[in-house]
Amino acid sequence: MRPWKAAALVFGASGVVLMLEVLAGRLMAPYVGVSQETFTGIIGTVLAGIALGAAIGGSLADRHDPRTLIGPSLLIGGALTWASLPIVRILGPSVGSGAGAIVLLTAAAFLLPATVLSAVAPMVAKLQIGSLDESGSVVGRVSAAGTFGALAGTFLTGFVLVAALPSQWVVIVIGAVTIAAGLALTLRSPSRPQLSATAVALVLAAGLGAVLLPPPCDRETAYFCVRVEDDPARPTGRSLILDTTRHAYVDLDDPTHLEIRYVRLIAAVIDELPAGPLDAVHLGGGGLTVPGWLAAVRPGSSSTVLEIDPDLVDVARDDLGFDDDRTEVVIGDARLTMRDLPTDGVDVVVGDAFASTSVPWHLTTVEVVDEIDRLLRPGGVYVMNVIDGGPNRFARAQLATLAERFEHVAVIVPEGGVPEDRRVNQILIGSHEPIRTPSIGAGDGELVAGSAATAFIDGAAPLTDDFAPVDQLLMRG
Template identity: 50%
Template sequence: MSSTSSDVVVESAPAAPAPPRALPSGLAAFLVFLSSGAVLVLETVSLRLVGPYVGVTLQVTSSVIGMALAAIAYGAWLGGWLADRRDPRTMLAPALVLAGIATALTLPVVRYAGEMLRGGAAGGVLVLTAIAVLVPAGLLAGITPLVVKLQLADLRRTGQVVGRLSGIGTLGGITATLVTGFVLVAALSSTAIVLGLAAVLGVTGLALGAYLRRRAGAELPGPGRIRAALAVLGLAGAGLSAVAPNPCDVETAYHCARVEVDPQWDQGRYLYLNSAQHSYVDLADPTHLKYAYVQWIGLVADLAAPKGQRLDALHLGGGGFTVPRYLAATRPGSDNLVFELDGGLVDLDRRELGVRTGPQLRARVGDARVLLDAEPTDSRDLIVGDAFGHLVVPWHLATREMVAEVRRVLRPGGIYVQNVIDLPPDRFIRSELATVATEFRHVAAIAPPGAIAGKYGANFLIVASDTPLPLTGILAGLRGLPEEAGLLYGDEFTRYVGDALVLTDDHAPVDQLLATA
């Protein structure tokens, strides 16, 4: 019996390639902190970039937040998808550099597009905010999953790694939001913030690329043509930023402000806030009131007390200080106290609009509602409400609780006037009239007849008091003004207001009421 034998050769399967080496823990944390924080800087500054073109309303704010969240969602998804298909080390540095370039390009693209999308139409708001946020924020959001992939060398520590980096990213966003809102916006222009952020991202990306290549040796390809292409894009972005139209002469903490000389009168000055014509000031004649609604305020003020008699007046919103200057000039000895949220605007008024503060004209910087709470009861003869965020009365200055505070500060027989802008179907002005009427026994409204009829948008002036209004004097005064205006009072006022919503601190949908049907 014989037997045979044979040798069986078993080939071992090729070893799986070693996973890319993890980043040092500190570097990984820094990249996540920086990229997450940069997204929130972009989100905050985007409101200032788009504001001059579409205003700063609830819809604009919501659109910016929504676009930033969309960028984070899609950027994180795409970054995770790429991290599973390519070595994340090859993508981290280019993503940072591209994010820097996209950030720099945001300035000229928003400014050129903004000129074409001026106004507050919903479509324009969405397009402009998408242009401002989506691409750079999406690129930055993709960095965190790339870093997480590199750090997941031990599956037993997955939860710890992901949780730690997620927490660091959130801390980066919180830090960036607070620093931008409290420090950067107050100290720097939007241009400086955006270009500074772009430079930080670009330099960080280049430094990271050099570091990773040295660390990996031959494992990572050199930059080759990619670096040249990125350099060209960066130069193009810088060039476009330099020549892009800038709608601001001065950027304050709240406004993009511009002052223009009246071509018809070299002493006249127009004040633009966020590209909306806000005030007209005659440097030579403070009694020159150009706009119709300001003439109405002047008319009511002149009827509030005999001509020349001093008045204790409180102004909620300063703008160009047109009405306070008028009262100081026509009623010597009057006390005009102006509450203005924007200290930078007060400085601009002093510098370019001839505002001189002193005993008859004082300016206090802060929120009008907060400052009003500290005013003594029965201390003012006239209160003028003329505060706006773009073309919208801030909601907390339009509620019943706010009107109650106004009534508390007014002396018996004092008059409250409030400037409101509305468009057909005039839901906001009706609601505001209903709101004021809950606190004052006598309320009327001045507006162009066509605006009262709902044919077009315009300024409305609410006039309110606890004692009967000088309606005969108002009607006679309106007939003497250049532009026709009507007066709503009595039964006509009641029919106009109808069952309009009374605004309260609990429910004041001002932006929605202003939206056209």
């Protein structure tokens, strides 16, 4: 095999493996969410596949002619790439949550394609080694080609493809290219007929599964699997589902109708601010429910929404009926875009940015609270939505973080306290002025403030840019 052809094969096979690794998080997000646990499980499982593939491929290359193996390996690897789509969609709804579920789903869908495609490199290396005198340079050349392919696959997928195409079609395209390359090599090399027949059957089954099983999204953005669901009990009601969680509810005819408990609580906190129009900054847009409510109940109010996902804003406008010319949407990461906002410019900052069910860690720290404090006018309030339960370690640490910068903090928890068996929305409040007790609806919750808030924190350490293990704190136990 010519060196350029050998390099191209290893480059391509390794590139597909890393493309699958990047896409795995997006394909699995509707079922297991997006967190540090998700990416840890994916990276670890794919690395296991790479290691297994290298070991198995090297062993097979010593016992059989590699020319009979490379084509079928690509053919089967491409088919398994396709098969990852139906596997995720069939198993995803029933795997549950947590680290074990993430590893299980990743292994079921992506371990085999990573293993089979990673077996190509040692097969190619075997063909390239003519003598022991050149073995070092051959192994180095093959390893370099594989690494460059992995880099190209990572950058191309993460920076270009996920923003240009739905993940399903990226998987279908790279699977098709891999299958085509494998078929070409199989037809040109001596091969085992039974292996080729098995490969063809696998290709057909995987292809049908990839095409016929529909994705769980109405729309896939660069960050979320998005669904908009009608409310059968309220003809004008719409729910916004991002990955696994309902993030917003909007009544198309009545922006003052707040269906979701945590949104009602945020509104109750804002209602305690002085009468008249308010200026607000919202970290995260979601369905733009709170900006719409604020514009309706306090005419003349203005909102600046810092939203990282431009497609989500289009969903809010096209499918959820948002239309307010006094709301400015700034596209970009909230941590970065808030730097451009004026000091002492707003009355309230609403923190409602989520990746699945956890707040992105860089929006939880003392350093970002400093920046939020800079935006607030005297008497202003920071109100933040978090989801936690059981030991409640993240919520306690987050309130401790607010207490580092605000003289007064409080939290609204469900009536009866935080449940031990599930996670719930909790509303954290920080201000330099005493916090007025909001009018909380029956059954919505109770305010914990003053010495009770200190007891709630219970010695939890504040989060900082140097140490903010948000996803780990959210793990139960």
